[in-house]
Amino acid sequence: MRQPSPASWDMETDVLVVGFGAAGAVAAIEAADRGARTVLIEKMAFSGGLSVVSAGGIRVSADRAAALAYLEATCGGRTPQDMLEALAAGMVEVEGYMRGLARLSGAKVRVTPALGNYPLPGYEALGYCEVEAVPALEDGTCFPQAGPVKNGTRLFKVLADNVAARPVEVLMSTPARRLLTDGDGAVIGLLAERDGRPFAIRAHGGVILACGGFEADAEMQRQYFQKGAVLTGSFRGNTGDGIRMAQAVGADLWHMWHYHGPYGLMHPDPDYPFGLYLKAVPMWTPAPSGAGALGAATLGTDPAPGKASEKVLPRLAWILVDQAGRRFMDEYPPYPGDTGVRPFDAFDPKRQGFPRDPAFLIFDEAGRRMYPLGRSVHNDPHPHLAWSTDNGREIEDGIFQRAESLDALAALMGVPAAELRATVEAWNAAVAAGRDAAFGRLPETMAPIGEPPFYFGRVRPVVINTQGGPRHDVRQRVLDPFGAPIPGLYAAGELGSLFGHIYMSGGNLAECVVGGRIAGRQAAEARSRALQPQT
Numbered sequence: 001m002r003q004p005s006p007a008s009w010d011m012e013t014d015v016l017v018v019g020f021g022a023a024g025a026v027a028a029i030e031a032a033d034r035g036a037r038t039v040l041i042e043k044m045a046f047s048g049g050l051s052v053v054s055a056g057g058i059r060v061s062a063d064r065a066a067a068l069a070y071l072e073a074t075c076g077g078r079t080p081q082d083m084l085e086a087l088a089a090g091m092v093e094v095e096g097y098m099r100g101l102a103r104l105s106g107a108k109v110r111v112t113p114a115l116g117n118y119p120l121p122g123y124e125a126l127g128y129c130e131v132e133a134v135p136a137l138e139d140g141t142c143f144p145q146a147g148p149v150k151n152g153t154r155l156f157k158v159l160a161d162n163v164a165a166r167p168v169e170v171l172m173s174t175p176a177r178r179l180l181t182d183g184d185g186a187v188i189g190l191l192a193e194r195d196g197r198p199f200a201i202r203a204h205g206g207v208i209l210a211c212g213g214f215e216a217d218a219e220m221q222r223q224y225f226q227k228g229a230v231l232t233g234s235f236r237g238n239t240g241d242g243i244r245m246a247q248a249v250g251a252d253l254w255h256m257w258h259y260h261g262p263y264g265l266m267h268p269d270p271d272y273p274f275g276l277y278l279k280a281v282p283m284w285t286p287a288p289s290g291a292g293a294l295g296a297a298t299l300g301t302d303p304a305p306g307k308a309s310e311k312v313l314p315r316l317a318w319i320l321v322d323q324a325g326r327r328f329m330d331e332y333p334p335y336p337g338d339t340g341v342r343p344f345d346a347f348d349p350k351r352q353g354f355p356r357d358p359a360f361l362i363f364d365e366a367g368r369r370m371y372p373l374g375r376s377v378h379n380d381p382h383p384h385l386a387w388s389t390d391n392g393r394e395i396e397d398g399i400f401q402r403a404e405s406l407d408a409l410a411a412l413m414g415v416p417a418a419e420l421r422a423t424v425e426a427w428n429a430a431v432a433a434g435r436d437a438a439f440g441r442l443p444e445t446m447a448p449i450g451e452p453p454f455y456f457g458r459v460r461p462v463v464i465n466t467q468g469g470p471r472h473d474v475r476q477r478v479l480d481p482f483g484a485p486i487p488g489l490y491a492a493g494e495l496g497s498l499f500g501h502i503y504m505s506g507g508n509l510a511e512c513v514v515g516g517r518i519a520g521r522q523a524a525e526a527r528s529r530a531l532q533p534q535t
Contacts, residue, residue, distance in 0.1 A: 005180045005188060009202040013039040013169070014527040015520065016190055016203035018176045018242060019211030021049025022512035023493025023519075025159035027208045029101070030520025032166040036205055036527050040168050041192055043175035044237045046145050046379070048156050049212055050465055050494070051512065053234050053379045056151030057128035058513060059506035060094045060111060066125030067091045073120035076501030078255065082474045083498050090514030095129050097513065098158070105161045107134040107154065115295045117335040117505050119288040128506055131155045146379045155509070174199065179207060179245045179489065187249060187488035205527025208490040208519045209478070210512075213466030214240030215259065224256040224468065226345045227354055230461040231275030233261055234378040238465070242495045246470035249489065252481040255500030256468030260508070262336045263320070263344065264462035265374055266358060268398035273382055275462035276374045276399065278361075282313055283335050283505060284442070293334075293442060315447040317367030319427055320459060323355045325410060325419035327427065330439040338503040341461035358458040360413050362424070365451040373457075374399070400457045409454045424449050465508065469496030476519035488526070490519040 015031040017024045020042035028040045061067035068088035075084060095111050102109045110132050116123030131154040136142070143153055163170065171194065180189040180200065189202040214220040217239040221229040243253070265276040284293035293313065313332070322328050329343040344356045363373070368391050376385035387394065394400050403409035406424055410417035428450055430436045434443045470478045470491050477485035478496075492515040494508055504510075 005182060006191070006200045008200070009189065010199045011039065012202040012204070013037045014203070014205040015039070015208065015523040016041070016201050016206075017208045017210055017520075018190065019049065019209070019493075019495075020047040020170065020172075021210065021212065021493065022051035022156060022159055022509060023495075023516040024049075024208070024210035025156070025163050026513055026516030027210055027492050027520035027523075028168045029159070029162050029166060030517045031205075031208075031524040032168050034521060034524035034528070036524035038166075038168045039171065039201060039203075040163065041171045041174040041176060041201075043173070043211070043241070045173045046143070046381075047160060047172070048143055048146055048379050049237065050235050050379065051159075051509065052143055052146045052153050052156040053150070053377055054152035054155075054509060056130050056153070056155040056509070057114075057506040058094055058098070058130065058155070058509040059504055060091050060127050060129045060510070061088070061122075061125050062092060062127075063122070063125040064088050064092050066122035068122070070116050070120055070122035070126060070504070073122070074116075074118070074502050074504050075498060078500040079498045080474070086474045086518070087498065087510065087514055090517070091510055094510065094513050097517070098129055098131070101162050102131060102158050104165055105134050105136065105158045107158050108132050115285040117283060117285060117338065118502070119286055119294070123285065131158050134158060143379075145381050147377065147384045176211065176241055176245060179249050181249055185250065185486070187486060203488070204530060205525075206488045206490055206523035208476075208492055208523055209242040209246060209470070209495050210492045210516065210519070211242040211495060212238035213259075213469060213494050214238060214243060215463040215466050221463070225259065226257065226347070227357055227461060230261075230341070230463050231264060231266065232273065233264070233275055233277070233462045233464040234380075236273060236380055238494075242491070243469050246478055246489065246491070249486055250480045251470035251478050251486060251489070253468060253496075254471045255497060256466075258467040258497075258500050258503075259341075259463045259465065260337060260467065260503050261462045261464040262340045263359070263459050265361065265399055266458040266460055267385075273380070274376070274378050275460065276385065277377055277462065278374055279314075279371060280375065281316070281332065281336065283337075284313055286334050313442060313444050315370070316445050317370045317373060317447055318361045318363040319423075319449065320359050320361055321415070321420065321423055322359055323415060325413070325415035325417075326423055327438060328356055328359070330436070330441045332441055332445045335503070335505060337464065338505070344461045358460050360415070361457045361459045362409070362449060363455050364449045365453055367447065367449065368455060370447075395455070400455045402453050402455050404453050406454055409456055413456055465494050467494070467497035467499045467503070467508075469494070472496055475522050476515055477522065490523055492516045492519040
């Protein structure tokens, strides 16, 4: 049901942007640069969304045709051609745009060649644009809730500095509640909340929704993910607000099933709000024949750039087994943060359950000593979990459990001991042979599991961010189910991403920049047209 406009407005502006992450910041910058009065609201008391804890690599290319070919392949026919063309064109412009913004902060920007995640057409022509240094940020005090400074933090600092340098009014702790429409259904403003009271904002040029997806809303997860609710990765602010508001004024939805994230560890405290990421490992690009790897780039919550010619893949200390004690996947797929969660979706109609959720991560004493197996990455005041160098604290805390034998480990896990023994024996034989015939894990990533004591942790899918939301067109206008734009309403960034098949690493940040610019420009121009004398 549409919300009618109020009798009076608490604030009036030309362009209203909802959400102070990367997409919202870029949209506000663009609208202000076009001369529009701009207001930017954020529901949380702190800014940054997911962008500030990303690894900061924006997917770019110097070859528009190659970028388009890769987007066509990765989007699998689920996204209109003109939108792919617009993103490909925008990816070519990102470097110059970011260099222009970076000057304000005295920041350094670099572009690094990096292969696409999969050997699809155009994959050789891709790279990452990243902000590698911001002088005012390196002491780590600007965004304390986001943890250690990384390139995503640097990227967001540049964007936040540019917002601050423009006449953009920023309202924090101001959640959006409902879009407001006129009698014809056009969006003319928004009902927000400030200090516990309704706060109506009139937006003469339009409202831009850049307030993220629904990764922190368990009920929406249950409705749209095959598996149902999964672990939230890095941010509690994205609870589907923009999706519900857009639906209420007639928006169509798309790509609701698709989310970005790896498998991760469960914290034994049920009140701990996040999943725990495993060790950050490089992504790799399979050779076109499907054998071996062509290149690698380090994977954080979103990939950090690496040289396409490098292939430096670590040994993984672990294997994964299901609730029957059997392996069910390659634990090190090319892009763990994209397709690594999909094997967990398998439903067993005989048992009426999901036998891989939770699954079990198995390693031995040598694996325990190999490196810190996990990490905490989130934009949130909740204390960051400082992972111990030897994983000892995590054993004490119950994230991992220990047993002196595989049979005893199986008893703790509740799986058949004979199955677990057979699984580990088969794995060790594969390691010795240098070939994982069952699931094709790369030989250099394989490590035996034979030195007692043995350990396990419970593993579940982790959603970093969702791709679904209101469908929009090439001008970022939100569309109704019949393909008609809803006047005055735009969307940018993760909210209704064009990715609905497989994800392109750095793709959401590319959408934040490219789509944010388009949305800000469109809303500002709509206001300018409205002010022109009618002839």
